[in-house]
Amino acid sequence: MLSYTEENYLKALLQLTFETGLKEEAGTNELAVHLGVKPATANDMLKKLKQKKLVEYQRYGKSSLTGEGKKKAIYIVRKHRLWETFLFKKLEFSWDEVHEVAEQLEHIQSAKLVDKLDEFLNFPAFDPHGDVIPNAKGEMNIPEKKTLLEEVVGHTCTMVGVKDNSATFLQYVDKLHLGINQTFKVTGRQAYDNLIEIEVSGKTFNVSERVAENIVIVCKDCKAGKKNKKSAA
Amino acid sequence: MLSYTEENYLKALLQLTFETGLKEEAGTNELAVHLGVKPATANDMLKKLKQKKLVEYQRYGKSSLTGEGKKKAIYIVRKHRLWETFLFKKLEFSWDEVHEVAEQLEHIQSAKLVDKLDEFLNFPAFDPHGDVIPNAKGEMNIPEKKTLLEEVVGHTCTMVGVKDNSATFLQYVDKLHLGINQTFKVTGRQAYDNLIEIEVSGKTFNVSERVAENIVIVCKDCKAGKKNKKSAA
DNA sequence: CCATAAAGTTAGGATACCCTAACAAATGTT
């Protein structure tokens, strides 16, 4: 059983490496800054987590998660994002309020709770910020985000966010039967006025370029982004 | 801000005094046993909580909560029982599984979360164990429990539990449109066969004595039980 | 290629919570 604090270090390492994308390792200072502690403190914990075989660490070197450490970190992220989704969808929290509370909820220990929550929310793929929710197997594909404007005709995509947060825009989005986690198909493009034709749960709409460039989506039909399975080293 | 541990001590004191009913004070050893720690540890904490003016404590004396301490303890109980209700009603946990997880969830800090959860659950009055959930004002009336068999005709009562946990019985209860937190009225009693007539959300049913003695209720029309408001000393 | 800056480490100390062991007060028994 990991402590609250140990879990936070694992999550931080995940965010500094795989999630941020480019790097595979993180420095001690960098980690300390991320967690709001002093380098000396982070150093202590790195040694402890190395003991537990959750982190790869060597004196004066960069650190990274082991397979096991990564698996645990992804599980914490899964819980965090499921709770964010719960707060947003069921308890009417706004997207900017969910993070703080989810930081606490992510440490609740109960496998059954996580599974049931996932089911209760209907197995959401993205959280209210448009970030991927790792599935029950610990798989977390990070698809590339783009706007609807950039999507290819014929592809099916999922809305994960908006660029315009105004009430007017959000109401319009709602009218188009769109919303976070809503999956739909781009069925065509009008040659004359460039309107984008989409099919959302059986209904067809035409969307202007102005609107399309403010809708953030991911597309599984396009080349997949980085694949971050728990098994990846 | 109270620590996780401090909160547990306050809750324990509440349970050993007001909740259990008879006593107004608790001893150091008693408290230690309740929390699974040694008396020396409980002693340290009592001194600390006295400093914070949450507990009344004197060397070699019994301890009790101050008004402020009691208010905080009741709030923790409120959170605990709301989470139990959530797990039971929304996530299909059984009544005996909810406690352990709620022990963790009760420490989550977010006033908005508590309010929204309460609303989401439709302001339940009782948790899955039939215990009263303190309301948003910190009021916690502890009504006397009895069986439906003992209820007076004309009174309105709320089901808070069952004595028989068999599937057969629970299904029957369901058929009568009854369940935890369901409020209904006892409208009559058939002189001939002693069946009890109740009115549940507009529908009328006749219940046998056999069934009635297995349904635990509380009645607000009968003399109220102990009233434990946060303001009580 | 060496001096300085940046990054990382160690030692020693603080606090929160828990323990054991020895001691002190209160209670109960006759």
Added chain:
DNA sequence: AACATTTGTTAGGGTATCCTAACTTTATGG
């Protein structure tokens, strides 16, 4: 009332997490 038992307290120590300050290693750049 005197002693035994129960109850409560203190002193001293352990672990986890954090800190500061002094130090070492690595990286940088003239």
